[in-house]
Amino acid sequence: MMKPRKTPTRTCTGCGQSSDKRSFVRIVRTPDGHVEIDPTNKANGRGAYVCAEPDCFEMAAKRRRFDAALRVRLQDDDYARLRRDFDDLLARQNAKRGE
C-alpha cells in the first residue's frame, strides 16, 4: 500500500492562503534575533511565509503580521529593509525564470 505523499504546505502571512511550501518566500528570525529574508528556505529559526507577491508582503507589513508570526517587535525600518530584500529576491527569481 502506498503512503499518501505529504506535501508540506504553509500559510501566507499576507493573504492567508495555504499552498505548497515552495511557492512562498520565507522570512526567518535567526537564533540571534535578526529577522531577514531566507532565500534558502531552510535557515535555522522561526519562519513566516508570504506568497512571492509584493501585494501579500504589503498586506502583512501593513498589519504588522510578521511581529506576531515571528514573535518579535519589528521597527518601520526593519519592514522597509525586508521589503527591499523581498523585492530583490523576486527580481532574482524572475530573472532566473526568464532565462
Ligand SMILES: [Zn+2]
Ligand atoms: Zn499571499
